[in-house]
Amino acid sequence: MRINKLGLAVIAVAATVALSLTGCAASDGGNDNIVSVNGSEPQNPLISTNTNEVGGGLILDSIYAGLVYYDEAGTPVNDMAESITSADNITWDIKIKSGWKFTNGEDVTADSYVNAWQYGAKLSNAQLNSYYFDAIEGFSYDTDTELTGLSVVSPTEFTVKLSSAQSDFPLRLGYSGFYPLPQAFFDDPTGFGEHPIGNGPYKLESDSAWKHNVDITLVKNPEYNGGRKALNGGLNIVFYATLDAAYADLLSDNLDVMAGIPDAALTTFEGDLGDRAVMQGAAVFQSFTIPQRLAHFGANEEGNLRRQAIAMSIDRVQIIDKIFNGTKQPASDFTSPVIAGWSDTLAGADVLTYNPTKAKELWAAADAISPWSGSFQIAYNADGGHQGWVDAVTNSIKNTLGIDSTGAAYATFAEFRTAITDQSIATAFRTGWQADYPALANFLTPLYQSGAGANDGQYSNDQVDALFTQGNSAATLDEANKFYQSAQEILLKELPAIPMWYGVTNGGYGTKVSGVKFGWNSVPLLHSIIKQ
Amino acid sequence: MFSYILKRALQAVPVFFGTTLLIYFMVFAMPGDPIVALFGDKGVNEAVAEQLRARYHLDQPFIMQYLIYIGGIFQGDFGTSFSGQPVGAILAQTFPVTLRLATIAVFFEMVVGIGIGLVAGLRKGKLFDSSTLVVSLLLISVPIFVIGFVLQFLFAIKLGWARATVSGDATFSELILPGIVLATIGIAYIIRLTRSSVIETTGQDFVRTAYSKGLSSGRVVRFHVLRNSLIPVVTYLSIDFGILLVGATVTEGIFNVPGVGRTLYQAIIRGEGPTVVSFVTVMVLIYLVVNLLTDLLYAALDPRIRYGK
Amino acid sequence: MENKAKHFVAPFNEADFAVVDAVRVDAEPSNLWRDAWRDMRKRPMFYISGVLIVLVALIALFPTLFTNVPPNDNCLLENSSAGATDGHPLGFTRQGCDVYSRIIYGTATSLSVGLIVTLMTTLVGVFIGAIAGFYGKWVDALLSRIGDIFFSIPYILAAVVIMSVFSKYRNIWVISAAIGIFAWPSTARVLRAEILRVKNLDFVMASTAIGVSRFRILMRHVLPNSIAPVIVVTTISLAAAIVAEATLSFLGVGLPSEVMSWGNDISQAQSQLRNAPQLLIWPSLALSITVLSFIMMGEVIRDALDPKARASR
Secondary structure, rough: OHHHHHHHHHHHHHHHHHHOOOOOOOOOOOOOOEEEEEEEOOOOOHHHHHHOOOOHHHHHHHHHOOOOOEOOOOEEEOOOOOEEEOEEEEEEEEOOOOOOOOOOEEEEEEEHHHHHHHHHHOOOHOOOOOHHHEEEEOOOOOOOOOOOOOOEEEOEEEEEEOOOOOOOOHOOOOHHHHOOOOHHHOOOOOHHHHHOOOOOOOEEOOOOEOOOOOOOEEEEEEOOOOOOOOOOOOOEEEEOOHHHHHHHHHHOOOOEEOOOOOOOHHOOOHHHHHHHHHEEEEEEEEEOOOOOOOOOOOHHHHHEEEEEEEEOOOOOOHHHHHHHOOOOOOOOOOOOOOOOOOOOOOOOOOHOOHHHHHHHHHHHHHHHHOOOOOEEEEEEEHHHHHHHHHHHHHHHHHHOOOOOEEEEEEOOOHHHHHHOOOOOOOOEEEEEOOOOOOOHHHHHHHHHOOOOOOOOOOOOHHHHHHHHHHHHHHHOHHHHHHHHHHHHHEEEEEHOEEEEEEEEEEEEEEEOOOOOOOOOOOOEOHHHOOOO | OHHHHHHOOOOOHHHHHHHHHHHHHHHHHHHHHHHHHHHHOOOOOOOOOHHHHHHHOOOOOOOHHHHHHHHHHHHHOEOOOOOOOOOHHHHHHHHHHHHHHHHHHHHHHHHHHHHHHHHHHHHOOOHHHHHHHHHHHHHOOOOHHHHHHHHHHHHHHOOOOOOOOOOOOOOOOOOOOHHHHHHHHHHHHHHHHHHHHHHHHHHHHHHHHHHOOOOHHHHHHHHHHHHHHHHHHHHHHHHHHHHHHHHHHHHHOOOOOOHHHHHHHHHHOOOOHHHHHHHHHHHHHHHHHHHHHHHHHHHOOOOOOOOOO | OOOOOOOOOOOOHHHHHHHOOOOOOOOOOOOHHHHHHHHOOOOOOHHHHHHHHHHHHHEEEHHHHHHOOOOOOOOHHOOOOOOOOOOEEOOOOOOEEHHHHHHHHHHHHHHHHHHHHHHHHHHHHHHHHHHHHHHHHHHHHHHHHHHHHHOOHHHHHHHHHHHHOOOOOOOOHHHHHHHOOOHHHHHHHHHHHHHHOOOOOOOHHHHHHHHOOOOHHHHHHHHHHHHHHHHHHHHHHHHHHHHHHHHHHHOOOOOOOOOOHHHHHHHHHHHOOOOOOHHHHHHHHHHHHHHHHHHHHHHHHEEEEOOHHOOOO
């Protein structure tokens, strides 16, 4: 009897075990010509006006063709656009190629663009990329309005009237927020976010192509006729929780192409991969911001002296060498070397060079105005792998200036950003910017213009604002960049952010692929990869 | 016994409300606004943020948010994640994977842990016993993220015996390596627990009686020593099964297992209340069932244990 | 006492038995805890582990006796991950701080976290587990289900919430609470299971039969005989708590980096695993030795509390 009862219990356990084991069907999609690449689960539905992070961006860029795309150097090349012209940098006339279709058979017309942009800008649609349309006439952050600046001339032509002159407007048009959307989207926005329909070099393999938290499979769109025609049969974008996991797959040749290298492999990846390791400049600028509302760091003589002293007390070269294994570039301005108009010869850029003697002098001069007390802290979000460099930077400040300096970790990104946005943060904090489109202005106006969206330090300077306005309305990009450089020379004196370094694109690829190139935005140019 | 099981099933009701309320409150109490994080580094559009807060009911007071969520559950709606996916679908996708993984891990803990623990206990103070102490110490004092990286590097990358990461199907064979990694700490516990229990049991009168009856030592060990030593071991295994269901965050991250731990961690970090609560609720229900089975197993292992009287 | 075996046993002198049968009312009653203590002092393992524990405690209390290098000053990046040099026997961390000094100064933090967590989970776990297992019925149902609720909270969620709410006070107490507050149900369940078994054993029945009070039976007979698995779990949990501190640091919700702790060092060494494994090995070794001493001590206590194991030696 006893044994029977024991037997019963064993069967009960065995049954649960068996239940949990079912569904382990072995299947291996052995599609030869499909290139696998690392990505991450999109954080939002796959809608172009609502995707603002890399995970979803990588997919959208593959399945959509916008007016322009960016080539390897970041130069915009017409994709669907026939021409984009303006006489005054205010009213832009956009002609598009005819005969293009969405993969559901709908024609891509001027309406596809205008309707998508109207949708994206409308407040009640709550699209994360709505700010992208704020230059267009009629845009409002506060109420539902029509973009009155958009008007359709013909199925292949529409005009855009901006509220002020913007010389770099055509440069922005390759960003995913400006993609067209088919009528199918407006019929069912929720379902569309799960099964997006595009007009780009790839399309979703099937209705179940997006396996959440696992991967998404795209196949070549034979009807795409632009400059990004796929040289492979398709893409398998695999979602990884960590770069470390992706790297392990790359080393064992389970993954063809990888963007990014985990911290733990920075010292070894060039040895591991040989000539399959990739390292090149990136449109990423990293800094930390000391808000002017902090005691001793006001918008005055003392604040400027202290910010300059801190900027000079950091040995960027050594930190890059020891903490990042050389995978960063010391900053010499507020932009990025892969963007036209970048400079390492701006007046006052020497404030970004390690100079302990000068730093001590400046700090002493500030102490003469008002003596320093307390600890200098740099806040960071602990879920982003920033601890290493923040500790190194604060150690460098501590050793040079002889003041107490430490990092201050916030558990989550949400908590960190909330403290910054509601201005409750009482320390310096890490800041960074990855360009949305390859223009100098994109590194400057959203961050340092008075009242701008990402002006986390609430910096405001009339002179800088005036130079930005002049830059925006300049006739050519070269002329515009001169104004932006002058603005930066003021920024170098007042240091609304302390520039640290420029990001470097690193990555690698497996033995089965060739033709791997990375674009200006650190994303591999997936269409040109060939798989044997 | 039937009425006992029924009683236990009824107890699940208050546990369900207690757990959901507590967890919802913890997610609510997490500092930081998840909507702000959605905007990344790019600056918040306050008007859009307001709209989104309203959509996810984040503008409501805590108790309203909780009631809306519970109301949804009774209509079979577990809410949606920020990525627009129904939480129910995420549950259905991740739980089978993690159940497989946890089962593999518990299996290794059982076989390796009980096996080694039994031998160590029978040979108390001998060389084998001391070496298991050292081995289990090693397992305990090296964190799982290190064990995971080392085993992955060794077996998947250097030797190529296993896949470095788990594919979307998360098949049984792919989960063996992560399962072993996950089992390491549990194995240490099981070894020590089995050993201790076996030592205690071998000193008991009925074991001496069994030996003096002339039973072979194999029979004595199997039918008398082991069976009477298993209660703490079984208890710990059931506890560990529960821990493995949610606690596999690090291992699932290393091996990219599309399971509960990884998804739950992301949801916690992003402050997605409905996702977190739903996951934990399902996990509590599983845990209640496992607990009930364990309690029934006690009665089978030791007939003197009776319930329901 | 009447002798009924007259027919086959020769009469004997009752006086001889009187000695044996006599109850010495002035003698102290036999006491399990005192017997255990007497037994423990006879074992070499007790002294080895005792010396180790005292040593670790000394390091924790008086780190300056063991090193004169301050752990956090003069961290020069040029020494990053460098090997041993004169005065720095274990080399340098990635940030260029002295490894040996950080381990010495980290002892207090790690040991405190381990002990506070273990003490907390054991006290709460033993209390709840004992009551639930021994009294059974609705008491068991209530306490066990409360345990289930606490057990179901993922400790990462607990850690994120607790460490964020108390972000200004990230100290050993807060992190210990974060690790321990939801860990006690394990101890409770292990003890409850063992008590379910032990409370049905003959000697408990006997005590009940002679009218010993329920609470007294629990404290004097059931608990001491059920405690062995708790000791095993507790000694390992000490290590698990110290390691959990490392895992929390790894996930970014641990102690601030300027606080010295083995966990912090272990988690920061992880990214250097392939090029500077020694950074991981040294703090792990410190952790192992500490845990070893506690496990050995636990072993001695367990043996001492088990009269049969004592007799068999």
